[in-house]
Amino acid sequence: MNKAKLKKTLNRAEEHCREHGTRFTEKRKHILQLLLQSEVPLSAYELATHYQSAFGETIPAMSVYRILDFLMAETLVHKLNSANKYTACEHIACDHQHEVPQFLICERCQNVKEVGIEPSIIAALADEIERAGYHLTQPQIELHCLCERCFSAS
Amino acid sequence: MNKAKLKKTLNRAEEHCREHGTRFTEKRKHILQLLLQSEVPLSAYELATHYQSAFGETIPAMSVYRILDFLMAETLVHKLNSANKYTACEHIACDHQHEVPQFLICERCQNVKEVGIEPSIIAALADEIERAGYHLTQPQIELHCLCERCFSAS
């Protein structure tokens, strides 16, 4: 992510928090920035390490987890359950409504793409689930894929 | 799972291994049995504990992991990535071909149902993914839901 877009996204995140009456502190901003700048999802401990390199001060893992919890509650960050890693929401600076996030995770390079699946497909899926007697609560799907580059290389 | 079905399923699993030239040892049988008898998915360490209670002998966590790896390779067991737990395949004793497993996980009681999603939906999903420049490799989906009972109770 280039500098201009990074700045714009961070500003948008700050605005988002102000609207929600929550605090977008320096540390929270730093963690979000690290995730925005990373090509791949990061674990909490990786974030702590990167924090040290990028900002010259250490941060306890506990704080990273707390900050991640906060950022997830604000839907600025998503957790990838299958990898125990975290990724910045790709739609912070977008205007359109935040959809249910779906993730394509490249198995080789770990690159993650957050996509909006056709709502009709999700609806069909939800239908099948209802028929099985269940009720969908958090339709976040994590799909393990190969990205174009890794697919071509194999 | 009742005794008759349990026995039949274990026999089917043994047959499956014989056909594949692999060994269905006592310990592997025990682990599979524990998973078949459990209402909820279990972690490796939970399995080790249950093993002790059920069979009166301790088993190291390492062995549990190795046995789980084996059972997964034989598609007798599936791992739920989002929960780091394991569940017996519900189709061991079925005649029909083993499909790509999709899991409905009840967020409240942890009960898991393994369902076959309409292939056309999966195909549509794969289509969307292709359009995003990715290639689906392991279309295992884990959906967080509420089961009928927990849904009614809420």
Place this chain on the structure above:
DNA sequence: CAGTTCACGATATAGCGTATCGTTCATGGC
């Protein structure tokens, strides 16, 4: 400016998983 709430630090601990090396046991060729 006093009180409350929120953010953060420090420490401890639990749970999940892998690495490595050694030992035992089953199996097949002789």
Place this chain on the structure above:
DNA sequence: GCCATGAACGATACGCTATATCGTGAACTG
């Protein structure tokens, strides 16, 4: 039957992920 081979398993150590708890300090509010 006997031994060589490889598979299964045990023991120990370690690293990563996450939560619990308690304390401190900063920020907002009346």
